[in-house]
Amino acid sequence: MTQPAIRAVGVHKTYRGRGGTAAVRGIDLEVRQGEVFGLLGPNGAGKTTAVAMMCTLTAPTRGRIEVAGHDAAAAAPRVRRAIGVVFQESTLDGELTAEENLRFHGELYALPGAAAAARTRELLGLVGLADRGRGLVRTFSGGMRRRLEIARGLMHRPRVLFLDEPTVGLDPNSRIGVWEHLREVRTREDTTLFLTTHYLEEAEECDRIAIMDAGRIVAEGTPAGLKTAVGADRIELRTGDDRAAARALRDRLGVAAETPSTGGVLVRSGDGAALVPRLCAALDVQVHAVTVTRPSLDEVFLHHTGHRIRSGGAGAQHAEQVGAAR
Numbered sequence: 001m002t003q004p005a006i007r008a009v010g011v012h013k014t015y016r017g018r019g020g021t022a023a024v025r026g027i028d029l030e031v032r033q034g035e036v037f038g039l040l041g042p043n044g045a046g047k048t049t050a051v052a053m054m055c056t057l058t059a060p061t062r063g064r065i066e067v068a069g070h071d072a073a074a075a076a077p078r079v080r081r082a083i084g085v086v087f088q089e090s091t092l093d094g095e096l097t098a099e100e101n102l103r104f105h106g107e108l109y110a111l112p113g114a115a116a117a118a119r120t121r122e123l124l125g126l127v128g129l130a131d132r133g134r135g136l137v138r139t140f141s142g143g144m145r146r147r148l149e150i151a152r153g154l155m156h157r158p159r160v161l162f163l164d165e166p167t168v169g170l171d172p173n174s175r176i177g178v179w180e181h182l183r184e185v186r187t188r189e190d191t192t193l194f195l196t197t198h199y200l201e202e203a204e205e206c207d208r209i210a211i212m213d214a215g216r217i218v219a220e221g222t223p224a225g226l227k228t229a230v231g232a233d234r235i236e237l238r239t240g241d242d243r244a245a246a247r248a249l250r251d252r253l254g255v256a257a258e259t260p261s262t263g264g265v266l267v268r269s270g271d272g273a274a275l276v277p278r279l280c281a282a283l284d285v286q287v288h289a290v291t292v293t294r295p296s297l298d299e300v301f302l303h304h305t306g307h308r309i310r311s312g313g314a315g316a317q318h319a320e321q322v323g324a325a326r
Ligand SMILES: Nc1ncnc2c1ncn2[C@@H]1O[C@H](COP(=O)(O)OP(=O)(O)OP(=O)(O)O)[C@@H](O)[C@H]1O
Pocket: 015, 016, 017, 021, 022, 023, 041, 042, 043, 044, 045, 046, 047, 048, 049, 050, 198
């Protein structure tokens, strides 16, 4: 078997200080070479801390991390040569041009001049900035800067590129642009991409994700696999009498109908849209509205943690109003 790009075994991190914050409470992880792997979790879940340990920026309190086959504690300089990092905060020099920012990074890694110039051209093309190489970075939009940061992180051909919240703070169009180029990076360079995110849409782009909450990984798999495991579509009915409706559905159709405290009647089904007409036909009470929600990563998150990663948003995008009846 080929060596994993990243392996974490029993990793804990407690920050010192008053009370001591247990930011990471025992994570085990294996990321394959060439994979796009996402760590999905809400603010404060411990994602940045986990990445900081993999990047050798902070040491685990307990446990072991290997990146590109090197132990992050015992062989930190080797790990640093094998990785690129795109931080949440920009670290570009706005007073330099895009080319100068990349070349400066090449110098840090002792890339010979001609190789650095060729790599600069190649990467500016890869991230869609070929015609902006001589532009001052302070004149760039947020999306352009982020793409340039990605190019810079790739200058020395790292085995693993870490991206902490790669599209946070960007407008939706720029976010799409960044992802187009990340997909291009993944196709053309044999780099493992390890990213943290609290955007469900971004997690959908990953080959595999780990869901992190309160310092622990609560689920891991492909986005599709995780959704399938959670299973059914959610059918929510708004009726004139929810208790009577739930009782009727249980008695007449034998379906497990719930009446959640938030109101309405909830039924789960492998094919929600197909079941809706039968549900409505079985009811004597008035049905004001029916909503079918396909499982989303939001549902997966809710299933594993008992709470939503954020209010509103992605789940709602998958919701399909299938009409009111009666
Ligand atoms: N240097 C630090 N010293 C003390 N506590 C810290 C430090 N860095 C992070 N924490 C705490 O550790 C916990 C996890 O933070 P972390 O930044 O790793 O989470 P995150 O999932 O990356 O969140 P975000 O998306 O907001 O960056 C939080 O409670 C945070 O306040």
